[in-house]
Amino acid sequence: MSASSAAWSVSARFANTACLLHSKEASVQPDVSFVIAAYNAAATLDRAIVSAIAQRDVSVEIIVVDDQSRDNTLDVARAYPEDVVKVIALPANRGPGGARNAGVELASGRWVAVLDSDDAVLPGRLAAMIARAEKAGAVIAVDNLQVIREDGVAEATMFPAEYLEGLREITLADYIAGNIVFESTFNLGYLKPIFQRRFLTENGLRYDENLSIGEDYLLLANALAKGGKCVVEPTTGYIYHIRTGSISRVLELHHVEAMRKADAVFAETNSMDAAAAAAFARRARSLRKAASFLSLVQHIKARSPLKAIRTALSDPAAVRHMSMPIAVRLRRVAAQFAVGTGR
Known part of the structure; x- marks a missing residue:
């Protein structure tokens, strides 16, 4: 078993202990709100939730938004105590952006971290990112991603460590240049940023619900355009699992057309x-x-x-x-x- 895979072999006893510890902090504003949009994610949701619970040196709240799943995703989420995992069952499917928006609306943490339902995070991720952001006076932070194949084998990190160390901060120009379709050396659209929640609220920033691919790019681009400072934590904290058929890995014509329309609005605003x-x-x-x-x-x-x-x-x-x-x-x-x- 690879080291990254072993990180997710967390026993139920450990998870329950962590749940109790976090429940004692329920009356205090959490440092981080994890928003997990889930659609037919029963097979992987536990891994995502347990990794969020296991964060060290920060208090967290976990919000799972079920986007009208057809499997037992909702049952998996509701198996956790309500004061540890808050569950939203959407009355209609809203897509990844809409589901995340519903979670962000409920979030109360100082920071918001989006975690995909088939991914996971390492225990020290959020503490490292928040420390770097607050030291630099930034409202956004990003880090590196470990890529895991479907067979559980760890591939190289998404970005070379020296590349991220050289960036230090990401400007709007850097970010757009790192999202040139079919041309960018490193696609910065794969980054999984955390945002200061107050900054999102004050600037009315939310995911574009018309996009099923590229909604992550557009939110961060808008945040940078609104003056948000984004720092880079070069260590690896996010575990990105490759999954056959994942919508993010299947680019179709209608996705591109939707992105072009969204970009036109971005340029106008x-x-x-x-x-x-x-x-x-x-x-x-x-x-x-x-x-x-x-x-x-x-x-x-x-x-x-x-x-x-x-x-x-x-x-x-x-x-x-x-x-x-x-x-x-x-x-x-x-x-x-x-x-x-x-x-």
Whole structure:
């Protein structure tokens, strides 16, 4: 068993003891509110909750928002004492952004930390992040992520440690430049920030419920645009579990179109300095190319050669995103189309 996997082999006795300790602090404002949006997460929710309970040197409240799950996710969440895990059962499915917003509305901690229901956090994560943020006078903090494959094997961390150590802080320009679709060396959209709750409230910051991919990016981008200072804790504290079929790993055309609309609103409602504006223009171009590329693939899969050719001709740059096998397939489809029409 890997070291990271062993960290989650927490006994029920330990979890119950931790529950009792935290319940004694119920009358005091918690340092951190964990918001866990859960949809059909019965198989992994315990791991996420127990890791939140196990945080050292900070007091926590845990809020699980069940987004109309069809399995027994709600039963798993309600198995914990109410003063340890607060449970919200949404009357209708609101998607990841909506579920998180419901949790943030209920949160009472000084800081808000979003934890995905199939992930986990290391015991010292929040204490380290809060200490670094408060020392720097920041309202946002991020750290590194450990990637765990479905078979439990730990891969490399999401970001090289020296890369994060060199950043120290993340500006709006840095963040947008780290979210160029298909082009960014390190996709900063995977970061799992913690936010000072008062800053979120004072600036009316919430997740965009129209996005099912990219809602994390947009919230942090808006927070940075509102003047939020974001510091980097270079150590690894978040455990990111790869899961086949996870919505965050399947980019489709409608996701990209929704992101383009959200970015247009972002540009209308926020001011950007020259560096951020330049990065934003690059991101806009990358989203346009991504939309063309995904449209091209969609036409190929649907055996619509004429539409595929029109898309390729209207945006040749989209073809450069294609791997060689698909590019070869496109040429073959085009050739078949020409033969079929007598050209």
